[in-house]
Amino acid sequence: MAITRKELPNFTSRMAFILVTAGAAVGLGNVWGFPYVAGKNGGGGFMLIYLLALAFVATPVLMAELLLGRMGRASPPTALKNLQIEAGRKEPWPVIMWVGLMGTILILSFYMVIAGQAIFYGFEAMTESFHGWTPEDIIAFDAAYKSDILLMAFWSAVFVGLTALIVSSNITTGIELAGKWLTPILFVLLVIIVIYAGIYGDMPAALNFLFGFDHLVLTPGVLLEAVGQAFFTISVGVGAIMMYGAYMGNNVNLPKAVMWIVLMDLGVAILAGLAIFPLVFGEGVDASAGPGLIFITLPIIFAKITGGGVVAVLFFMLLAFAAITSSISLLSPTVARLEEAGWKRPHAAWAMSFAAFVLSFLTIFSFNIWSDYYPLAVLGFDGLTAFALVREGVSNVILPVVGVTCALIVGWGIKKERVKAALPMQETVLFKVWYFCLRYIVPIAISALFLNAIFGG
Numbered sequence: 001m002a003i004t005r006k007e008l009p010n011f012t013s014r015m016a017f018i019l020v021t022a023g024a025a026v027g028l029g030n031v032w033g034f035p036y037v038a039g040k041n042g043g044g045g046f047m048l049i050y051l052l053a054l055a056f057v058a059t060p061v062l063m064a065e066l067l068l069g070r071m072g073r074a075s076p077p078t079a080l081k082n083l084q085i086e087a088g089r090k091e092p093w094p095v096i097m098w099v100g101l102m103g104t105i106l107i108l109s110f111y112m113v114i115a116g117q118a119i120f121y122g123f124e125a126m127t128e129s130f131h132g133w134t135p136e137d138i139i140a141f142d143a144a145y146k147s148d149i150l151l152m153a154f155w156s157a158v159f160v161g162l163t164a165l166i167v168s169s170n171i172t173t174g175i176e177l178a179g180k181w182l183t184p185i186l187f188v189l190l191v192i193i194v195i196y197a198g199i200y201g202d203m204p205a206a207l208n209f210l211f212g213f214d215h216l217v218l219t220p221g222v223l224l225e226a227v228g229q230a231f232f233t234i235s236v237g238v239g240a241i242m243m244y245g246a247y248m249g250n251n252v253n254l255p256k257a258v259m260w261i262v263l264m265d266l267g268v269a270i271l272a273g274l275a276i277f278p279l280v281f282g283e284g285v286d287a288s289a290g291p292g293l294i295f296i297t298l299p300i301i302f303a304k305i306t307g308g309g310v311v312a313v314l315f316f317m318l319l320a321f322a323a324i325t326s327s328i329s330l331l332s333p334t335v336a337r338l339e340e341a342g343w344k345r346p347h348a349a350w351a352m353s354f355a356a357f358v359l360s361f362l363t364i365f366s367f368n369i370w371s372d373y374y375p376l377a378v379l380g381f382d383g384l385t386a387f388a389l390v391r392e393g394v395s396n397v398i399l400p401v402v403g404v405t406c407a408l409i410v411g412w413g414i415k416k417e418r419v420k421a422a423l424p425m426q427e428t429v430l431f432k433v434w435y436f437c438l439r440y441i442v443p444i445a446i447s448a449l450f451l452n453a454i455f456g457g
């Protein structure tokens with residue numbers, strides 16, 4: 001039996017909703033992903049494209065997804081089923097959210113591996129503090145971790161276990177409590193590190209790198225990466241946000257909440273850049289060191305600078321906190337769906353975590369026994385490990401496809417009057433811009449990027 005709309009619990013306040021949802025948005029993508037992607041694509045120029053993608057493509061979808069959740073008041077597939085019936089439409093709307101749910105588990109499967117390493121490094125920094133380690137020591141340390149399948153599996157399991165524990169509890173004592181505390185703590189930690197980086201690192205070089213305009217690279221690939229990063233960073237396109245929309249009270253002013261969530265997410269991404277790059281430039285190391293930036297470049301710096309040991313602990317704690325508030329949002333939709341099927345919440349949480357853990361071996365093996373194995377090479381995806389395929393498949397396919405479908409459903413599938421009443425909102429300029437984005441900008445932008453990816457070579 002499906003849970004009826006009224007039975008679903010609500011977050012207790014507007015503030016709680018905003019903090020929890022911002023916590024879902026702020027994650028590894030901000031701290032581990034954004035500085036790397038921005039660095040690789042040339043700083044300020046990329047930033048501009050990214051801001052446009054965020055404002056006119058990802059943010060309108062965020063608002064659409066939250067609205068669909070609040071209107072449907074159930075797990076994402078059931079919410080869309082409710083809305084499809086209400087709108088009297090024939091197309092099978094729920095199907096798209098099953099794709100989304102697959103996306104949540106796939107993201108969780110690689111998220112736990114990166115977050116697991118962050119927790120491991122956090123403990124290492126507490127006990128060993130990296131102090132006096134040479135760069136060779138740190139490179140060897142990272143390599144040793146990545147070749148130890150059991151150790152990687154262990155820390156991934158610790159992380160996903162914590163996630164399951166939080167999600168097992170009911171909404172207000174689990175997800176809400178974690179988000180309400182961890183999101184503000186994360187901000188404080190980040191600000192401390194930025195101040196430290198300003199004192200001990202080269203802040204002007206970092207500012208110039210992030211905001212300077214000397215090296216704009218504008219290719220379709222960069223555009224796709226900007227849209228992909230924008231979707232990933234604010235968590236749209238898998239149903240996690242739709243689920244939180246279903247827990248959102250009717251008293252929440254949706255456009256305002258969306259604005260806060262996006263600003264907090266962007267703020268953390270920029271602050272993360274301002275925490276990392278001054279140190280990177282201060283030490284004269286390569287800024288586009290790739291994902292190794294976090295687990296190799298930064299520890300090398302922490303090992304050298306004054307107070308580096310403490311900052312290392314704070315930094316890896318920050319990473320773990322950012323990750324856990326996102327991973328609980330990733331686990332929530334499938335758990336809610338299983339609850340609708342009659343499962344007990346804890347059973348559902350542990351079962352889905354276990355499924356994600358099994359899938360995490362695709363990522364774990366990509367760092368060792370499968371590091372030279374490209375599963376889809378025959379289809380033209382040469383050079384992509386299983387981990388890269390999962391990550392890029394989710395970011396470049398699932399998120400945009402599910403996201404654009406949500407935009408189409410709100411823009412075209414549901415009557416405009418009903419949308420306005422559900423928000424609730426008058427036909428203001430803001431409404432018109434949002435609606436126009438959903439109807440035209442989002443579908444056109446995403447179709448163009450897809451066509452280019454397929455035919456553009």
Ligand code: PFF
Nearest residue numbers: 025027028029232233235240
């Ligand atoms: N927004 C998260 C990040 O930036 O790391 C990733 C994410 C979490 C994506 C939850 C999607 C999601 F549903």
